[in-house]
Amino acid sequence: MSKYLSKLKRILVLTPDAIGSTYFQRSLTVYLNYHGYITQNYHELANFTNILSDLVENLAINSNNIVARCSPYRSLDFDQTENYLKFCKHFFTNIYVIERCSFESALSYCNTHQPNKERPLNVYSKHQYLKNKNKTSYNITTNNFIESLKYFEDFYVWVDKYFPNHKKINYSDLVSDPDSLFKDEFNISSTKELYLKEYNKFNTLRIRNKDLNSYTASELLKFIELSDYIDFLVHRDLLVSKNKFPYKKITLSEKIKDIDNFTELLDVYNSYPSNHFKKVTKDDIINRIEQEYKLWTI
Amino acid sequence: MDYLNYTLKSTMSANEDGMDCFPNQKNKSNPITQPDCTPLQFVNYPYAINYSYNFRGFRDRKWPKDLSDVVWCLGDSFTLGLGAPFEHTWPSILQSQTKMRCINLGIDGAANRLILNIAKQVISNYNPKYMAIMWSYRNRRYEDPWKFIHYDPLTTSHDDDKEFFDCFNSVNILLPNIYHTTIPFTYPMYPSETIFTYEQIDTARDGFHFDYLTAEIIVDSIIQHFNFKRYKNEL
Numbered sequence: 001m002s003k004y005l006s007k008l009k010r011i012l013v014l015t016p017d018a019i020g021s022t023y024f025q026r027s028l029t030v031y032l033n034y035h036g037y038i039t040q041n042y043h044e045l046a047n048f049t050n051i052l053s054d055l056v057e058n059l060a061i062n063s064n065n066i067v068a069r070c071s072p073y074r075s076l077d078f079d080q081t082e083n084y085l086k087f088c089k090h091f092f093t094n095i096y097v098i099e100r101c102s103f104e105s106a107l108s109y110c111n112t113h114q115p116n117k118e119r120p121l122n123v124y125s126k127h128q129y130l131k132n133k134n135k136t137s138y139n140i141t142t143n144n145f146i147e148s149l150k151y152f153e154d155f156y157v158w159v160d161k162y163f164p165n166h167k168k169i170n171y172s173d174l175v176s177d178p179d180s181l182f183k184d185e186f187n188i189s190s191t192k193e194l195y196l197k198e199y200n201k202f203n204t205l206r207i208r209n210k211d212l213n214s215y216t217a218s219e220l221l222k223f224i225e226l227s228d229y230i231d232f233l234v235h236r237d238l239l240v241s242k243n244k245f246p247y248k249k250i251t252l253s254e255k256i257k258d259i260d261n262f263t264e265l266l267d268v269y270n271s272y273p274s275n276h277f278k279k280v281t282k283d284d285i286i287n288r289i290e291q292e293y294k295l296w297t298i
Numbered sequence: 299m300d301y302l303n304y305t306l307k308s309t310m311s312a313n314e315d316g317m318d319c320f321p322n323q324k325n326k327s328n329p330i331t332q333p334d335c336t337p338l339q340f341v342n343y344p345y346a347i348n349y350s351y352n353f354r355g356f357r358d359r360k361w362p363k364d365l366s367d368v369v370w371c372l373g374d375s376f377t378l379g380l381g382a383p384f385e386h387t388w389p390s391i392l393q394s395q396t397k398m399r400c401i402n403l404g405i406d407g408a409a410n411r412l413i414l415n416i417a418k419q420v421i422s423n424y425n426p427k428y429m430a431i432m433w434s435y436r437n438r439r440y441e442d443p444w445k446f447i448h449y450d451p452l453t454t455s456h457d458d459d460k461e462f463f464d465c466f467n468s469v470n471i472l473l474p475n476i477y478h479t480t481i482p483f484t485y486p487m488y489p490s491e492t493i494f495t496y497e498q499i500d501t502a503r504d505g506f507h508f509d510y511l512t513a514e515i516i517v518d519s520i521i522q523h524f525n526f527k528r529y530k531n532e533l
Contacts, residue, residue: 002510003531004385004394007344056341057320063346091341 009037009065009186012092014163016155018108019100020171021069022122022246026239027174027196029067030226031182033233035190039065040238045088046074048240052084059091064238068092072158085162095163100171101288102277103269106148107255107262110140113148122246129207129247134258145265149272156276175200175248176295199226204248204296251296253289301416302403302423303354318347318381318504343503345383357384358402366427369393369400369524370420372413373432376481377404381502381509388432388513388520395517396526398428409438414465421472430477430520431469433493436462477523479516482508494519 001007011028015021022043029041042048045068049055055078059066070088078084089095111134112119123129159166173181178196182188202223205212233239256262270279320340352358357378362368371377371389379387379402385394393400403416410433420426436458439450453461469476482498496519500511521528 002345002386004391004510005345005383008346056337060320060337060341060343063348087341090338093344 006037007093008063009039009094010059010092011065011067011094011096012088013067013069013096013098014155014159014166015069015071015098016073016105016109016152017071017121018105018112019098020174021098023200024096024098024169024174025067025069026245027178027200028182029239030230030233030245031179031188031194031196032065032067032186033238034194034229035188035192037065037186037188038238039067041240042066042068043241044069044071044074046071046077050077050079052078052080052087055084056087056091066092072155089163089165095166096169097159097163097166098171098174099168101280102149102152102274103266103280104252104255106145106152106269107140107259107265108250109148109151110144111250111255111258113144114138115144122243123207123249124243124246126207126209129249137258137260139260140265142264142268145268146272149269149274149277153272153274153276172291195222195226199223200248201296203245207247248296251292252285253292256285256289299415301412301419318502318507339501339505340503345386347381347383347503350384356401356403356405357387358389361401362399365401365424367398368426369396369398369428369430369520370417370424370426371400371402371404371430371432372416372420373404374408374413374434374438374481375404375406376434376507377402377432378406379404379502379507380406381504381507386502386510386513388516389430391510391513392430392517392520394531395528396521397529398526404432407438408434409440410434410436410462410465412440414469417469417476418472421469426473428477428524429473430479432516433462433466433478433480435481475524477520479519482512494523 009032013021013024025041025043029039032039040062045055048058070085075081075084112121119132120128123132169181169185176197178200179194198219199222202212202215202219230239230244234242234244250258259265266280266282266285269277320337349357352360354361369389369392371392377387377389379390384390387402387404389400389402389404392398403420405412405416408416413431413434417429417431420429435449437449437453437455439453439461466478477494478492479494479496482496494516496512496515498508498512499515500509501507502509520526
């Protein structure tokens with residue numbers, strides 16, 4: 001390895017949606033830039049182009065670090081899907097899958113894809129959150145839920161087939177302390193602090209109109225500075241999407257309140273035959289809600 | 299002719315040269331054959347490459363005001379570092395290992411006669427203490443200072459030898475103790491005590507020019523030649 005330059009980091013997150021990949025991409029892009037590694041976030045590669053040769057050429061001459069995502073359903077948009085996936089496998093130096101409980105992911109997915117009431121995949125503002133918040137509780141049909149479980153199972157099969165060299169990132173590590181996760185994962189030696197975790201928590205409370213009086217002026221100033229820094233990255237085209245930074249959309253305890261047949265769906269999930277899903281007990285749910293409360297203080 | 303204000307060079311990007319660009323985009327009319335430049339090597343090259351030139355037209359930073367103690371590094375695209383990051387060029391590695399300012403005067407496509415003319419001007423203008431020259435292809439010629447004929451089909455190998463020795467001897471008369479080396483895979487018959495020869499052990503993004511591992515071998519021999527102090531280099 002060169003003693004004179006760091007290798008470029010080319011980071012790809014594989015996603016079926018609803019596992020936190022957008023938060024991963026955005027927060028990692030902000031983190032790496034903040035610590036001196038100029039990094040461009042392409043978000044979904046299929047948004048950039050559907051012609052493989054154009055994509056290859058563009059990525060190959062990019063002298064920045066790269067963060068992007070690849071999903072099975074969007075990879076079909078490419079003119080040569082198989083070659084596109086092979087290219088991704090070879091080009092990207094770090095390939096990740098976020099390991100999130102598939103039960104929660106399937107619930108999120110069903111919320112996003114409610115019949116006749118589609119919700120955005122992520123929320124980026126208080127207005128968007130309030131507009132799309134479930135006003136009344138609702139029911140997820142067993143068939144719909146099983147469909148979404150099948151969708152996630154297919155995703156993991158796809159990952160194993162095309163990207164056997166991927167690495168797993170734990171979802172709770174990502175949301176509970178992204179700064180430490182990225183520091184360890186990418187060997188960042190900088191001592192500068194970014195406060196992504198606190199920023200995330202602040203925004204989670206803010207969009208829900210929770211009391212923010214406990215925040216000190218200096219803490220609020222840090223969040224303003226971070227928000228300005230994110231705007232700066234957008235201005236520099238390092239964050240390519242107008243949607244800058246996603247906020248926590250629905251917590252597990254909110255899902256329990258929103259979904260009438262939550263317990264029934266948990267049973268469906270646990271009896272679903274899968275090589276990739278871990279069983280979830282009611283105690284697990286209680287523990288997660290407690291952890292969630294500690295993290296978000298909602 | 300001011301050979302140290304090669305501003306025409308700065309208007310020519312590396313891509314236009316057809317040497318370090320995405321393989322599909324190569325200029326098919328370029329007479330230089332590229333042997334091993336595959337899309338995979340280009341795409342997977344793991345370091346960031348930017349080509350930026352100083353106002354004189356050389357791939358280097360601004361020259362310091364005091365030029366009395368610098369190392370003047372002359373050559374062609376192998377010295378310029380085509381296909382490699384600036385930090386992987388041999389003048390840059392020499393600078394990082396010796397902490398002496400090394401001035402990169404590499405010109406893409408330079409013929410030996412042009413390298414000689416640049417050397418003459420440096421010697422005349424700056425009375426240099428240290429000069430390292432990486433000579434180019436023997437059969438490369440130019441008609442006027444910046445119009446290169448990469449390979450002149452009318453010349454014989456005897457003409458090439460004569461042209462090279464003429465350049466080599468001319469510069470040695472002007473300045474003793476110049477460090478001499480060549481680009482890889484040329485001058486196989488030349489005595490190694492006067493020109494340092496080496497084997498290319500790596501390739502840059504274009505699959506043709508060398509990268510930092512080969513450059514380090516050259517730098518080692520320059521340090522030995524001038525008896526420079528070496529500083530440990532760590533990223």
